[in-house]
Amino acid sequence: MSIILFKAILVVLLFLISLGIAAYSTYAERKVAAFLQDRIGPDRAGPFGLLQPIADGVKMFLKEEIIPTMSDKFLFILGPSVFMVTTLMVSAVIPWGMPLEFGGETYALQVADINIGILYVLGVVSLGVYGIMIGGWASNNKYALLGAIRASSQMISYELAMGMSVVAILLMTNGSLSINNIVEAQGTGKLYGFINVSGMNWNVFYQPVAFLIFLICAFAEANRTPFDLPESESELIGGFHTEYSSMKLGLYLFGEYINMFISSAIIACLFFGGYNFPGIDYLGTILPHNMVSIISVLVMFGKIFFFIFLFMWVRWTIPRFRYDQLMRLGWQILMPIAIVNVLLTAAAITLFGN
Amino acid sequence: MSSQLIFFILAALSIMSALFVVFSKNPIYSVIWLIVCFFSIAGHYIMLNAQFLAIVHIIVYAGAIMVLMLFTVMLLNLNKATEPHKPLLYKLAAMVSGGLMLLVLLASMRSTQLGEYASPAYTESGFVQNVGMVLFTEFLLPFEMTSVLFIAAMIGAVVLAKKEVH
Amino acid sequence: MQLTNRSKVVTQPEMTWVEKLYLPAIFSGLQITIKHLFRKKATLKYPEVKKEFASVYRGMHVLKRDEQGRENCTACGLCAVSCPAEAITMDAAERKKGEEHLYREEKYAAKYEINMLRCIYCGLCEEACPKDAIYLTDRIVPSEYTRGEFVFGKDMLVEKIDDRVDVSKRKKEYSI
Numbered sequence: 217m218s219i220i221l222f223k224a225i226l227v228v229l230l231f232l233i234s235l236g237i238a239a240y241s242t243y244a245e246r247k248v249a250a251f252l253q254d255r256i257g258p259d260r261a262g263p264f265g266l267l268q269p270i271a272d273g274v275k276m277f278l279k280e281e282i283i284p285t286m287s288d289k290f291l292f293i294l295g296p297s298v299f300m301v302t303t304l305m306v307s308a309v310i311p312w313g314m315p316l317e318f319g320g321e322t323y324a325l326q327v328a329d330i331n332i333g334i335l336y337v338l339g340v341v342s343l344g345v346y347g348i349m350i351g352g353w354a355s356n357n358k359y360a361l362l363g364a365i366r367a368s369s370q371m372i373s374y375e376l377a378m379g380m381s382v383v384a385i386l387l388m389t390n391g392s393l394s395i396n397n398i399v400e401a402q403g404t405g406k407l408y409g410f411i412n413v414s415g416m417n418w419n420v421f422y423q424p425v426a427f428l429i430f431l432i433c434a435f436a437e438a439n440r441t442p443f444d445l446p447e448s449e450s451e452l453i454g455g456f457h458t459e460y461s462s463m464k465l466g467l468y469l470f471g472e473y474i475n476m477f478i479s480s481a482i483i484a485c486l487f488f489g490g491y492n493f494p495g496i497d498y499l500g501t502i503l504p505h506n507m508v509s510i511i512s513v514l515v516m517f518g519k520i521f522f523f524i525f526l527f528m529w530v531r532w533t534i535p536r537f538r539y540d541q542l543m544r545l546g547w548q549i550l551m552p553i554a555i556v557n558v559l560l561t562a563a564a565i566t567l568f569g570n
Numbered sequence: 571m572s573s574q575l576i577f578f579i580l581a582a583l584s585i586m587s588a589l590f591v592v593f594s595k596n597p598i599y600s601v602i603w604l605i606v607c608f609f610s611i612a613g614h615y616i617m618l619n620a621q622f623l624a625i626v627h628i629i630v631y632a633g634a635i636m637v638l639m640l641f642t643v644m645l646l647n648l649n650k651a652t653e654p655h656k657p658l659l660y661k662l663a664a665m666v667s668g669g670l671m672l673l674v675l676l677a678s679m680r681s682t683q684l685g686e687y688a689s690p691a692y693t694e695s696g697f698v699q700n701v702g703m704v705l706f707t708e709f710l711l712p713f714e715m716t717s718v719l720f721i722a723a724m725i726g727a728v729v730l731a732k733k734e735v736h
Numbered sequence: 737m738q739l740t741n742r743s744k745v746v747t748q749p750e751m752t753w754v755e756k757l758y759l760p761a762i763f764s765g766l767q768i769t770i771k772h773l774f775r776k777k778a779t780l781k782y783p784e785v786k787k788e789f790a791s792v793y794r795g796m797h798v799l800k801r802d803e804q805g806r807e808n809c810t811a812c813g814l815c816a817v818s819c820p821a822e823a824i825t826m827d828a829a830e831r832k833k834g835e836e837h838l839y840r841e842e843k844y845a846a847k848y849e850i851n852m853l854r855c856i857y858c859g860l861c862e863e864a865c866p867k868d869a870i871y872l873t874d875r876i877v878p879s880e881y882t883r884g885e886f887v888f889g890k891d892m893l894v895e896k897i898d899d900r901v902d903v904s905k906r907k908k909e910y911s912i
Contacts, residue, residue: 248773251772251773251777252769252770252772252773253772254772254775254776254777254778254779255777255778255779256777256779259781288596288598291598291602330621331621331697331698332621332622332625332698335622335625335626335629336625338629338633339625339628339629339632339633342629342632342633342634342637343628343632343633345637346605346637346640349637349640349641349644350598350602350640353598353640353644361644364644365641365644365645368637368638368640368641369641371637372634372637372638375633375634393698529766529769529770530766532769533762533765533766533768533769534762534765
């Protein structure tokens with residue numbers, strides 16, 4: 217099996233997994249919301265309502281496609297396409313598990329291990345806002361435009377704090393920007409220098425503040441409550457996708473859930489050791505290598521699902537921010553804390569070595 | 571040569587998108603073509619094995635500055651009826667400055683020699699570590715000067731924002 | 737002047753540093769919601785599982801028949817008089833020869849209509865009825881598409897001979 221074929225298979229698989237997880241996130245969202253509110257949620261389509269996403273998808277495809285007369289038709293179609301493409305692009309640099317080995321050759325479970333991995337993530341995530349802005353403007357609707365404006369200002373404000381919190385992590389991994397290196401660094405060494413559990417040297421134990429900042433910014437970048445101002449139903453009637461219908465609306469909603477999935481994966485990689493889990497070295501001695509790889513993939517997805525659940529859990533707990541509060545939090549609170557955190561980390565590394 | 575082919579495609583794309591920026595009637599389309607132009611330039615950076623520059627180019631220009639630009643253009647009233655009538659003086663000034671720009675470009679083009687396209691040798695000078703090394707050793711003074719400039723701009727913005735509070 | 741000692745002075749004290757972080761408040765909120773995740777659910781799967789009504793529940797009316805399947809109603813009009821919403825109208829008719837197996841008394845209601853949109857389900861018709869003819873049951877009034885369809889005639893109100901409506905619970909309430 218050539219490496220190209222393997223990568224092609226991986227890309228197709230990732231595409232399908234992203235879409236599948238996005239589809240079932242909609243179901244999970246409704247179920248979690250229901251359970252947190254003492255209800256049981258959708259349970260009619262199939263056992264426990266498991267076919268609900270398929271029913272929703274069919275509904276989306278069959279709905280009438282409406283393009284407003286006064287809208288800019290080309291941009292109106294471009295908006296959701298750009299949004300979907302950018303969200304799907306991020307998953308290319310995430311390592312999903314330990315490399316597989318077939319016949320002496322190693323196959324990394326990562327589409328591209330580029331040496332600017334985390335910058336690539338930040339760059340592509342910042343492009344996602346174009347989909348929202350173009351779609352919101354092209355709708356020729358006040359609410360859509362307001363949603364688009366909110367989205368863009370929110371994205372720009374929170375990207376800075378997000379980047380700053382990542383800098384602290386980069387300082388700890390000897391300045392490597394590759395996500396694969398960041399994950400590998402968390403699988404080696406002792407926690408705090410003396411707790412000797414293999415695969416447990418996670419960044420979150422050193423950088424809880426950076427983790428918190430990154431988490432908050434991830435909520436904001438994925439337009440999730442408490443930062444869902446761009447699409448707040450109660451004030452903006454859906455915000456940037458007010459005028460959208462049928463599968464174009466579906467692409468926006470889907471893209472949002474893929475965003476959530478990818479954000480969870482990145483949080484897992486940067487702060488929770490990615491595919492590393494306690495006892496990974498011990499398991500490597502008693503099980504064949506490929507077995508451990510598969511377990512590591514499962515662990516990675518376990519972490520991702522936990523964070524997706526966290527996203528939903530927070531959504532159904534905390535109400536929406538007001539716009540000025542959002543800006544204050546981003547610029548006056550998160551930014552200074554992130555900068556101070558970077559300085560403290562740098563000082564600690566210079567003083568105590570590693 | 572596949573890399574040469576990619577170069578020609580990217581070059582054509584960047585020139586075309588740059589032309590579209592100028593010739594689009596709708597400012598929103600201009601902005602979008604400018605974003606496409608930035609992307610093709612980032613592609614050129616990658617062709618030169620300068621991945622760090624490419625991604626920073628995308629983050630800073632396509633990701634932040636163009637978002638702000640689009641943000642501003644979106645808020646303009648783009649109806650043709652409300653377009654203000656430009657006085658003759660403005661048109662003349664625009665013509666003169668455009669002509670001067672053309673002269674400068676022509677002069678600089680006259681003195682350059684067209685060389686053969688050569689695929690650049692594999693270098694690692696565009697990698698993060700190397701860029702950082704160069705920035706903090708060879709170009710330390712310009713780098714620090716730029717940061718001072720940015721700090722001044724930031725403080726200015728804060729002062730302007732805080733003005734109303736007494 | 738203080739009337740009772742239950743009154744409380746409302747104050748808005750300055751928030752402490754910990755409170756200004758908002759994080760403890762957010763975590764306690766998250767704790768509350770996660771508790772609900774494991775709580776017993778209040779949902780009933782409606783068409784399969786139905787909630788039991790109270791014995792005094794006043795739902796759709798029924799016009800009763802006696803044991804031999806004859807209609808009890810004699811069209812005396814007391815229900816219509818007692819109805820505060822004026823939802824009941826009826827036409828009386830005399831029983832003909834050969835109709836003894838249909839109507840219990842010599843007079844019967846040829847037309848009996850209740851406007852279900854006017855009805856306030858107070859149950860006064862039931863109390864006014866001297867013949868045990870009308871009862872409010874625990875059945876829910878079906879939904880219709882037009883207003884006219886909510887005027888229920890005898891076809892909707894009189895119980896079917898082979899499908900009797902049990903009102904023993906309500907009879908017990910009033911048999912003091």
